[in-house]
Amino acid sequence: MQMTITEKILARHADLESVKPGQIISSKVDIALGNDITAPLAIKAFKQAGAKQVFDPSRVVLVPDHFAPNKDIASAQQAKIMREFAREMDIDNYFEVGQMGVEHALLPEQGLSLPGDVIIGADSHTCTYGAMGAFSTGVGSTDLAATMITGKTWFRVPETMKFIFNGKRKNKWISGKDLILYTIGKIGVSGALYKAMEFCGSMIEEFSMDDRFAMANMAVEAGAKNGIIRPDQKTLDFIASQPVRPVRDYQMLESDKDAAYLSVHEFDGDDIDLMVAFPHLPENTRAVGEAKDIRLDQVVVGSCTNGRYVDMEIVAGILKGNKVAKGMRMIIIPATQRIYKKAMNNGLLDIFIDAGAVVSTPTCGPCLGGHMGILAEEERCLATTNRNFVGRMGHPRSEVYLASPAVAAASALTGVITDPEQVVS
């Protein structure tokens, strides 16, 4: 039977020859992930069920990244619940402040997310690992609790929507973020509800892994269960270049030629501009050129979407030798300690600081309105993050615009939403 990559991964993990969309399966889980907001609830459910140990301590990953380093006493209490549970259960993959990073940037570095895996995380952006050819999806804390006990979870096999990006990028600034914002703009925030989004085509093949991560990361913003990209040589090179080598085997799978898709969407690079999502939904996208005279108070670069090294490099390239606009608050958050250090060693932090930006230790922080850059009433921020819902970054009457690191850097220099072409000669 011809299957998509998503179906193949799920079939293997359910010990079945094949699966088809709509089928309910019980799937083995390679990695179960929780963070300082979601894990405490999962731990409570775990204990209430009378469980004494996790199914496999090497496959449970806990990352205090949302409100960590702890922003207040209540957050510290939550983080403590997770820390103590990790100790009690001998979970090595608990990443303390100092080793941690934004979870979805951290796991690939640690060799914990691999092609062909099934990964569940009590965080909606767990779909990020689809960029490596894994099936990964966000769940709630109770689902995480059940998986920590059994090593399994149930899924309804999703139909797959195929997105083909033909041609080339219009210019060097076009990134994975622009392609995914463009796609969400086309299909809407529930356009892929319950579905798998498979990204392919010449533009995806040319993209760096960091761009691919940004795309798979935001599949959930179209309502999808998972986003997925066929693993290739770039995926293998990425795995080989990470500081921690995988200790598990992995499988490079791809969709069969005649696999059945719910729908096929073809886009051409010539039609895709630098995109900006206007408040208050990621589907409210416009080309950057249509964003006229939108004054900004703050620019945030970071998050599980765009806090990776390539993103830091792009921002540094634009900021170098320049100053952020008067009154502008620019906050740059490398997503992991490793990215932070690499940015430091390569002089990027100097560029950021000289430009008048602040650089923060890794945290999800402002992306979800946690800490490190909360907006006041009627303030406006352009961020490289993933959501611009009402009140997402602070006051319910503040505004968030979503865009790529290049647009973020250019906009920080001018104080209004700006095409990087206009500031870089």
Place this chain on the structure above:
Amino acid sequence: MKLTGKAWKFGDNVDTDVIIPARYLNTSDPAELAKHCMEDADTSFAGAVSQGDIIVGGANFGCGSSREHAPIAIKAAGVSCVVAEYFARIFYRNAFNMGLPIIECPEAAREAAPGDILEVDPMEGTIVNKTQGKSYKATPIPPFMMELVNAGGLMSYTVQQLAQANSK
């Protein structure tokens, strides 16, 4: 099981940041979360909602983050049920896991007006708008989800599965 309550009507794409803003997620105490339920959509909601009231949403209710604090906040605020045109994926799973009845019925959701008295039977999949004198048939709950519900939720189901596996 029939749930009767007053409708609180919201629009499309009610996201989990609106249901319970992240600024309150430094606790998982249901009573504390309930105080801020729906705050960024309607600041009067948490103070004015009565036990048994029903939230009526539009399309894609519960989109956004995976925070289970969202169904917890709704349930702890006293809401008996959520009726919507359709739900976002993770919220749908979470609501079942939390034992918050939710039901998909586009017509009932669209036609309900704020304050209408609704009577919902989530197992039968029926909704009666008593104020307007109209009845609706909801999208049935998938059989596997019914198994979870009948087992008493995901955790009870998991404990049962484990007991079965251990007795083999």
